[in-house]
Amino acid sequence: MDLPSNTTTCLVCGSRLIKNGRTAAGTQRWRCPECGASAIRRRPDVTRREQLRQFLVWVTGKLSQTELQGVSARSFRRKTAWCWALEPVFPPVETIHHAIIVDGIWIDDWCLLIALSDTGDVLGWQWSGGESTAAWEALFSKIPAPGVIVTDGGTGIRSALANIWPETQIQRCIFHLQMNVTRELTRNPRLPAGRALRQIALQLSDVHTVEDAITWRQNLETWWQAYGHLTKERSLYDNGQFGFTHKRLRDAWKI
Structure with a gap:
């Protein structure tokens, strides 16, 4: 028998439950002194929180699913499948930064546009089908205009800057510039x-x-x-x- 969250009342006879040891997994067991029914209390929110924690450890770390402790790779995928539907929501960016670094990263068939502060903090992101003007405008509209933007000079960004951050100065990313020059010249x-x-x-x-x-x-x-x-x-x-x-x-x- 599984009890609803935060109840110590027997679902069979309505009597008050008493503690009755713990399960092999360490979960508190409850027993009804009147009818003898045994039960444990489950907290779906605690279970979900632990599943999300394990998911974040895997997705941001170096361990494979088979290297995670206490669960098989198949069980891990089944239990954390719901985590993929979560979309992190950033609070509004209110601080005006002197410099912001932006770049686009391709993940499979999607392009993820990212904005970082000069200290490396993520300020916002935007999923898109490519580095288009509209996609950059959607990202820039979430952040107050900085003094300087550091970019690789990708497509669409200059027109987006002219529309959303017209006063922001553009600084080319040296690494990308050198990489692009080498690409052309070998x-x-x-x-x-x-x-x-x-x-x-x-x-x-x-x-x-x-x-x-x-x-x-x-x-x-x-x-x-x-x-x-x-x-x-x-x-x-x-x-x-x-x-x-x-x-x-x-x-x-x-x-």
Whole structure:
């Protein structure tokens, strides 16, 4: 017999129950002194809380389902299936942050847009089908406009910023910039122009002062004076159409 939550009354005869030891699992057992019926009290809220705790330990940790103690992988999936339907709700963000970092992460066929404070705290997120203007606007509308936003320069974000945070300054993420330049030029560019441009991109990590920034900008200008004409050269392709001769170098420069 299972009793409703917080009752010590016998469901058979209505008499008051008395404690009668514990089960093998440590749960308090109750017995009716009048009719002899035995029962335990169950707390669905406590059970759900423990299931959610185990789910969070698994989903945010390094343990596999089979490594969790006290339950098989199949039982774990069955008991915590309801947890997937939970949608965390953030309270309104009231603090105005100096800098916010945003990025998009693909999880299967869905894109998760995330906003972090400069201390690493999650400020909000938005599920979407891609990094579209509408998706970024939905995320930005939940957060007060910061002074600076750090971004990889993904699609749709600039128009969303112009609409929602028009006064916010844009700072490109150095890591993503260097990664995108390397994607276009490869790690071992064939042309001297490509090798020089990639080195300039990597040197961004060494810019820490105003003087460093001025020197870096001068190096970039020197590169343009020496190789800028290559980004404009055109050639006749095999399909009979004209295109940029050094397209990947041009794309890396535009990054």
